Amino acid sequence: MPKTLAEKVYDAHVVRSAEGEPDLLYIDLHLVHEVTSPQAFDGLRAAGRTVRHPELTMATEDHNVPTLDILSPIADPVSRAQVEALRKNAAEFGIRLAPMGDRDQGIVHVIGPQLGLTQPGMTIVCGDSHTSTHGAFGALAFGIGTSEVEHVLATQTLPQYRPRQMAVTVDGELSPGVSAKDVILAVIAEIGTGGGQGHVIEYRGSAIEALSMEARMTICNMSIEAGARAGLIAPDQTTLDFLAGRPHAPQGADWDAAVEYWTTLRTDEGAVFDREVHIDAASLTPYVTWGTNPGQGLPIGASVPDPAQIPDENERHAAESALAYMGLTAGTPLREIEVDTVFLGSCTNGRIEDLRVAAALLKGKHVDANTRMLVVPGSVGVKQQAEAEGLDQVFLDAGAEWRGAGCSMCLGMNPDQLQPGERSASTSNRNFQGRQGKGGRTHLVSPAVAAATALTGRLTAPADLTDVPAIAGA
Amino acid sequence: MDAFTTHTGTAAPLRRSNVDTDQIIPAEYLKRITRTGFEDGLFSAWRKNEPDFVLNQPQYADASILVAGPDFGTGSSREHAVWALLDGGFRAVISPRFGDIFRNNSTKAGLLTVLLPQADVEALWQAIEAGPALQVTVDLQARQVRYGSTSIAFEVDDYTRWRLLEGLDDVGLTERHLADVEAFEATRPSWLPKVQPALPA
Numbered sequence: 001m002p003k004t005l006a007e008k009v010y011d012a013h014v015v016r017s018a019e020g021e022p023d024l025l026y027i028d029l030h031l032v033h034e035v036t037s038p039q040a041f042d043g044l045r046a047a048g049r050t051v052r053h054p055e056l057t058m059a060t061e062d063h064n065v066p067t068l069d070i071l072s073p074i075a076d077p078v079s080r081a082q083v084e085a086l087r088k089n090a091a092e093f094g095i096r097l098a099p100m101g102d103r104d105q106g107i108v109h110v111i112g113p114q115l116g117l118t119q120p121g122m123t124i125v126c127g128d129s130h131t132s133t134h135g136a137f138g139a140l141a142f143g144i145g146t147s148e149v150e151h152v153l154a155t156q157t158l159p160q161y162r163p164r165q166m167a168v169t170v171d172g173e174l175s176p177g178v179s180a181k182d183v184i185l186a187v188i189a190e191i192g193t194g195g196g197q198g199h200v201i202e203y204r205g206s207a208i209e210a211l212s213m214e215a216r217m218t219i220c221n222m223s224i225e226a227g228a229r230a231g232l233i234a235p236d237q238t239t240l241d242f243l244a245g246r247p248h249a250p251q252g253a254d255w256d257a258a259v260e261y262w263t264t265l266r267t268d269e270g271a272v273f274d275r276e277v278h279i280d281a282a283s284l285t286p287y288v289t290w291g292t293n294p295g296q297g298l299p300i301g302a303s304v305p306d307p308a309q310i311p312d313e314n315e316r317h318a319a320e321s322a323l324a325y326m327g328l329t330a331g332t333p334l335r336e337i338e339v340d341t342v343f344l345g346s347c348t349n350g351r352i353e354d355l356r357v358a359a360a361l362l363k364g365k366h367v368d369a370n371t372r373m374l375v376v377p378g379s380v381g382v383k384q385q386a387e388a389e390g391l392d393q394v395f396l397d398a399g400a401e402w403r404g405a406g407c408s409m410c411l412g413m414n415p416d417q418l419q420p421g422e423r424s425a426s427t428s429n430r431n432f433q434g435r436q437g438k439g440g441r442t443h444l445v446s447p448a449v450a451a452a453t454a455l456t457g458r459l460t461a462p463a464d465l466t467d468v469p470a471i472a473g474a
Numbered sequence: 475m476d477a478f479t480t481h482t483g484t485a486a487p488l489r490r491s492n493v494d495t496d497q498i499i500p501a502e503y504l505k506r507i508t509r510t511g512f513e514d515g516l517f518s519a520w521r522k523n524e525p526d527f528v529l530n531q532p533q534y535a536d537a538s539i540l541v542a543g544p545d546f547g548t549g550s551s552r553e554h555a556v557w558a559l560l561d562g563g564f565r566a567v568i569s570p571r572f573g574d575i576f577r578n579n580s581t582k583a584g585l586l587t588v589l590l591p592q593a594d595v596e597a598l599w600q601a602i603e604a605g606p607a608l609q610v611t612v613d614l615q616a617r618q619v620r621y622g623s624t625s626i627a628f629e630v631d632d633y634t635r636w637r638l639l640e641g642l643d644d645v646g647l648t649e650r651h652l653a654d655v656e657a658f659e660a661t662r663p664s665w666l667p668k669v670q671p672a673l674p675a
């Protein structure tokens with residue numbers, strides 16, 4: 001029977017299946033961070049269990065880490081205790097940890113691909129919903145809760161039910177200034193935050209095939225915002241080119257054996273999806289969100305919607321409370337919304353390519369006088385690469401802040417937070433109430449829109465930037 | 475985890491959709507490394523900023539069943555959301571649709587999540603609002619939600635139901651199949667990546 005890509009990866013990892021029970025799925029790689037793991041390690045200790053495969057487990061510090069002064073102890077005692085708990089647990093159970101200051105430290109979903117640990121056909125889990133990011137390589141990667149973290153630590157397996165299959169096909173060519181972030185924001189606006197519930201989404205079509213690995217990661221990353229647990233893309237030459245030579249990628253004869261297997265990882269002709277969605281790439285423009293869930297997004301040329309026009313009662317109430325929280329009036333053109341802060345970073349858009357796109361727009365110009373811009377690379381590796389390319393200097397010359405690696409203002413568990421009532425344009429993935437700081441208001445945007453917005457101080461598409469003056473002498 | 479068989483209590487009508495786990499418990503409460511004591515974080519922003527938020531109303535203060543709009547528990551995978559609901563006195567949540575990871579987490583920690591169609595949720599909201607002392611029963615044994623003269627069947631797969639009824643934890647169940655895990659491990663290709671030994675800098 002013809003199978004989808006996700007079904008192939010799933011089937012290849014079934015350890016045991018029995019009528020009336022969930023399948024037991026083998027997990028190839030388990031990523032761990034400080035927030036969702038302490039109770040899992042405590043559980044192991046309480047039951048006298050060990051970590052079954054420390055060599056298939058990798059830990060990093062990301063959520064709590066300050067992005068300034070990272071070699072001093074963390075000032076917040078509660079954050080510090082959480083990071084220290086991870087260090088103690090990693091040492092006790094023999095797990096490789098990339099702590100602050102380590103060359104491999106960074107956001108968990110940035111370092112896996114960077115190190116070549118993320119490879120096609122693998123099953124990858126992490127106590128973090130954006131584990132879907134790794135699906136960009138044709139891996140089946142999904143977020144789990146802390147009880148499941150404990151289960152994987154103890155057994156290297158997870159009980160799972162077979163997911164339903166969805167295909168999102170994006171054909172055609174993206175216009176200049178339109179990026180992967182705009183594609184996924186458009187997908188979520190189309191199918192809604194619950195649209196992918198119970199499904200794995202495979203992204204396909206000519207527009208997806210044309211994307212870089214970084215861009216594919218941006219798309220798969222936000223599958224969870226469409227309600228899906230995982231998103232994936234079939235591996236191809238772009239995938240192989242990205243992987244070759246990475247520290248943990250196979251080499252020599254192993255590489256050839258791996259590639260032979262990886263080339264089988266595509267959806268068979270005639271495989272059936274439970275749901276299919278088609279998007280015309282040429283029709284897309286930059287997308288921004290106006291509300292408090294990622295499905296509340298519109299093309300940047302649109303205006304804040306009028307809740308009274310929304311027929312569905314739930315949606316109408318949600319829009320009303322979103323506008324109240326966001327401090328927005330129906331009918332306001334999105335381009336007129338002024339922001340205080342621009343955040344460039346996160347596991348969605350904190351990779352080198354994202355920084356390059358933003359730097360190209362900022363080069364020789366200056367961030368708006370009333371706007372601050374925070375640039376937070378996704379990992380130490382990204383930071384070093386950016387510095388080698390001189391991007392840090394471009395950001396600094398433009399008046400932006402160049403920070404250390406971590407989750408930072410994506411969720412504000414560290415000191416990088418919005419103040420109540422402050423408004424941001426953010427390249428992260430969640431515009432939930434209070435996500436970036438209590439009372440903070442978030443508009444999700446692409447790196448290009450973030451940079452353009454930083455220059456004008458209001459939501460701006462890169463194509464609008466015709467009259468921003470260059471810095472004198474630059 | 476505690477077993478769940480049947481529970482009767484009062485219910486709180488949370489007339490909101492898309493209640494993400496950041497609302498159930500904001501990130502600042504996730505820094506704790508214990509598994510209990512999260513009740514102060516439960517819906518903390520809404521409890522603090524919205525005087526008429528449903529859980530601020532005295533008639534719902536003792537509610538142990540939460541009846542929410544669609545897409546409850548979307549977003550972050552934080553199991554702390556489930557722990558906060560349990561710590562806050564809830565034993566069951568009813569909604570037309572749940573975030574996948576939240577639902578999974580709830581079954582691991584002994585919080586019952588019940589899927590009911592929107593129309594049934596709406597009727598239940600109205601009944602609760604008409605009489606907040608209304609006793610609502612969530613019966614996992616019989617797979618029914620009951621209140622007044624109304625009885626609504628809900629679906630739950632046999633395996634999850636059995637685990638919840640018995641209060642069984644998954645790790646122990648999986649350990650019964652260790653031989654299968656070992657047999658599978660013997661077939662894994664050798665080129666699959668290992669995190670360790672650490673590579674030279």
Ligand code: SF4
Nearest residue numbers: 130346347407410411
């Ligand atoms: S960057 Fe944001 S979404 Fe990504 S792992 Fe960190 S907190 Fe989660």
